Amino acid sequence: MTEEKRNVYLDYSATTPVKEAVLNEMIPYFTEKFGNPSSLYTSGQESKNAITVARERLAALIGADPKEIFFTSSGTEADNWAVIETAFSKRAKGNHIITTKIEHHALLHSAEYLEKEGFEVTYLDVDSDGFVSLDELKDAITDKTVLISIMFANNEIGTIQPIADIAAIAKERGVIFHTDAVQALGNVPIDVKELGVDMLSISAHKIYGPKGVGALYVRRSVKLPEFMHGGGQETGKRPGTENLAGIVGFGKAAELAQANLPVHAKQLAELRDYFIGRVKNEIPNIRINGSLEKRLPGNANITFKFIEGEAILLLLDMEGISVSTGSACSSASLTPSHVLEAIGVPMEEIHGSIRFTVGDFTTKDDIDYTVETLKKVVEKLRNISSLS
Numbered sequence: 437m438t439e440e441k442r443n444v445y446l447d448y449s450a451t452t453p454v455k456e457a458v459l460n461e462m463i464p465y466f467t468e469k470f471g472n473p474s475s476l477y478t479s480g481q482e483s484k485n486a487i488t489v490a491r492e493r494l495a496a497l498i499g500a501d502p503k504e505i506f507f508t509s510s511g512t513e514a515d516n517w518a519v520i521e522t523a524f525s526k527r528a529k530g531n532h533i534i535t536t537k538i539e540h541h542a543l544l545h546s547a548e549y550l551e552k553e554g555f556e557v558t559y560l561d562v563d564s565d566g567f568v569s570l571d572e573l574k575d576a577i578t579d580k581t582v583l584i585s586i587m588f589a590n591n592e593i594g595t596i597q598p599i600a601d602i603a604a605i606a607k608e609r610g611v612i613f614h615t616d617a618v619q620a621l622g623n624v625p626i627d628v629k630e631l632g633v634d635m636l637s638i639s640a641h642k643i644y645g646p647k648g649v650g651a652l653y654v655r656r657s658v659k660l661p662e663f664m665h666g667g668g669q670e671t672g673k674r675p676g677t678e679n680l681a682g683i684v685g686f687g688k689a690a691e692l693a694q695a696n697l698p699v700h701a702k703q704l705a706e707l708r709d710y711f712i713g714r715v716k717n718e719i720p721n722i723r724i725n726g727s728l729e730k731r732l733p734g735n736a737n738i739t740f741k742f743i744e745g746e747a748i749l750l751l752l753d754m755e756g757i758s759v760s761t762g763s764a765c766s767s768a769s770l771t772p773s774h775v776l777e778a779i780g781v782p783m784e785e786i787h788g789s790i791r792f793t794v795g796d797f798t799t800k801d802d803i804d805y806t807v808e809t810l811k812k813v814v815e816k817l818r819n820i821s822s823l824s
């Protein structure tokens with residue numbers, strides 16, 4: 437052990453480090469620029485202006501009007517707000533909502549909550565690549581359907597849904613369409629007007645911004661009641677003294693994401709494809725999960741047959757490599773990934789699946805080190821495995 441221990445982070449879909457330029461913009465808002473944005477004196481107004489700039493940057497990144505952006509505490513809050521308040525406010529019209537089997541838990545558990553409150557929820561199936569069927573969606577819509585919520589890009593397998601087509605169907609049937617775009621933001625061009633979505637959830641910490649700040653885009657024509665009750669912040673729609681530094685950081689991260697998007701996406705896809713290519717050639721009995729075409733640029737979800745993903749994860753961690761099994765949210769339990777189950781991965785193979793996600797700080801060297809380590813780890817585990 438002469439070599440210094442490496443540190444290779446391959447879990448950018450779980451969270452990302454805050455970029456230095458983002459942090460630098462945030463820091464003054466913890467100390468000298470601390471005025472309450474609701475205060476009328478100068479320092480308060482300066483804080484308010486900083487939030488305005490952040491809102492404009494977010495709006496520019498997704499093609500929205502700044503008035504249509506509402507800051508929240510997280511992507512989770514944005515999902516809960518959009519789905520729960522839309523459902524309750526439309527209850528007189530109908531009690532049916534449509535979503536998919538592969539949503540993030542922020543969405544799935546909101547839908548399950550609504551079921552307990554008497555709503556009916558259709559969870560659409562997906563095909564083996566993770567795509568919803570537009571025909572099944574059309575067939576699922578009834579007179580009682582008040583909301584369709586389908587994620588933009590999946591956090592486990594990276595599949596990107598045909599969002600514009602889904603939005604067109606929703607519009608034709610007069611149903612509100614919400615999409616969880618937390619994973620898509622910064623990785624896929626998003627223009628809410630062109631796509632025709634009514635509501636869209638995003639989060640700062642997935643795009644090199646700070647944790648604990650998200651936003652919900654709400655099209656001006658959509659009347660979404662407030663989820664929390666309090667003061668007049670966010671035009672009264674989302675009260676609570678603003679997470680000033682966090683919002684400033686989100687704005688800066690959005691500005692960087694917009695400037696970098698084409699280069700960022702190309703760089704990530706190249707690294708990811710190089711990784712997948714090497715794994716395919718050098719490790720037997722593996723399978724790549726999810727669509728290889730319409731997929732997030734940084735995502736590789738791979739099944740290593742005959743072994744346990746948790747064992748791979750722990751041995752990689754001992755070598756300084758961070759990855760996840762299925763999704764970070766289920767890592768505390770051994771519940772099989774609902775996403776891999778939905779695309780038809782056999783149960784024993786779900787347990788052998790690992791998500792690798794590359795990001796802006798990943799190098800080719802990191803990938804080479806990971807492949808070499810993975811080869812040893814997989815061979816070792818297969819030698820002691822009773823499954824092989």
Ligand SMILES: *Cc1c(COP(=O)(O)O)cnc(C)c1O
Pocket residue numbers: 449450509510511512513515540542587589590591616617618619639640641642648649650
């Ligand atoms: C991370 C994530 C969320 C939750 O966002 P938070 O800001 O961490 O609450 C929601 N949806 C998807 C698809 C995500 O990847």
